[in-house]
Amino acid sequence: QVQLVESGGGLVKPGGSLRLSCAASGFTFSDYYMSWIRQAPGKGLEWVSYISSSGNIIYYADSVKGRFTISRDNAKNTLFLQTNSLRAEDTAVYYCARGYYDSSGFNYWGQGTLVTVSS
């Protein structure tokens, strides 16, 4: 069955960095585009970044552009999000989600990994 498992979250000081990972299984990872979506405590969902199936097309939300970097390793079925220059407002659960090029949207999500930015 389809599984997306995030890891790499934790407590980090303002200005620090974390590398989040999303391990995929149960489907052909290289056929799907992927996104990171976050949710601050008690708040709504916010799309963060997108990467195409081959990794050659990448988009970022304005709130993270220049600080976060999305990447993927199709040989290892893993999605990454390098988060730098972290701010308190980046505190959130970070979800990875997959999508296919038939407009079916984000049809599978991981359970999320919590990033807490605090001194």
Place this chain on the structure above:
Amino acid sequence: SYELTQPPSVSVSPGQTAKITCSGDALTKQYGYWFQQKPGQAPVQLIYKDNERPSGIPERFSASSSGTTGTLTISGVQAEDEADYYCQSADISGTHWLFGGGTKLTVL
């Protein structure tokens, strides 16, 4: 910039019909999607491409779209439907994805 607007809350009695709206210019150009999120859980897709239902989603969940407004309809609401509901779309260029602010459905 594009935004999607949802009512913060909707209340309904068991067995009744709940309607949750989502408004935004993006919906005139891009498909709308709906997600359900229960406390402590990841979102689950309820609707894709404006009104299509993924396999495994109960038929009581349906949706429609007209102009700048999408509507999620839950018929015969059950206690287990109490959750947060989010609409989602993309900007006109298809390079940024948008979520509505979410609607908390309370089953009275």
